[in-house]
Amino acid sequence: MPAQSLRFDAVSKAYGETLAVDGVDLSIAAGSFVALVGASGSGKSTLLKTINRLIAPTAGRVLIDGVDVADGPAPALRRRIGYVFQSIGLFPHMSVAENIGIGPRIAGDPPANVARLLDLVDLPREIATRMPEALSGGQRQRVAIARALAPGAKLLLLDEAFGALDPVTRDALGTEIRALHDRLELTTILVTHDMAEALLLADRVLVMQAGRIVADATPAALLNGGGGEAAQALVAVPRHQADRLRTLAQERTA
Ligand code: ADP
Ligand code: MG
16 A cells, blocks of 8 residues: 555634634645644644544545545544554553554454564564563553554554653654654654654654644755744754754863
């Protein structure tokens, strides 16, 4: 199955007076790795959840390969979409293998190839019989990614999926996810508040502010000062840190 394209067609979501998503028009090419960046409350999670119908837009539509996600039953749609969020949500009373296989099992599909999926996310196969409580945070997050990909999903949605991890694990897992994306020819949307992570991993960075996409640029363009004011304010943070570290290193060695 080839990678899937995505289109948001005037998508809005209101909660009472609050417009969490405000008329988003957006096309995402099949096979791209897109980062969605923005401050807390800017509407990133809400926009992401309109893709797998955890949230229904109050206006507009979302299309995968030209087909409205609202057509057909939601469970069938969700099985085709890998979705990983911060609070992982592994079933504590199920082994790693059972957690990974839950999607195909519920659907009555052929069982997941647990060994292959563990290989894919770089976990030792022996881990299959362990319970989630016997894993580190990084290992749990890898199991969650294996589970998300088990039904053969070609669309991967990551919502602050590395948020609870220590920086070293987070960095490693980010790089691995990017490699996995390339190898499996996925279409990936990574929601993050971390501009450095977005710049390092994505092909395209979208900045969200008050429910709207206010910047849409490549990492190279952003690093060269493009993308507009909101984007540059976010790029300034890691750039400043890098500058300060460089200065500090020079002072120490001087
Ligand atoms: P982000 O993921 O960027 O932090 P969210 O999409 O979670 O932002 O939230 C966008 C806006 O919608 C925020 O103002 C938030 O308070 C509001 N919101 C989100 N979920 C709900 C909800 N279930 N009920 C009411 N308001 C909500
Ligand atoms: Mg969120």
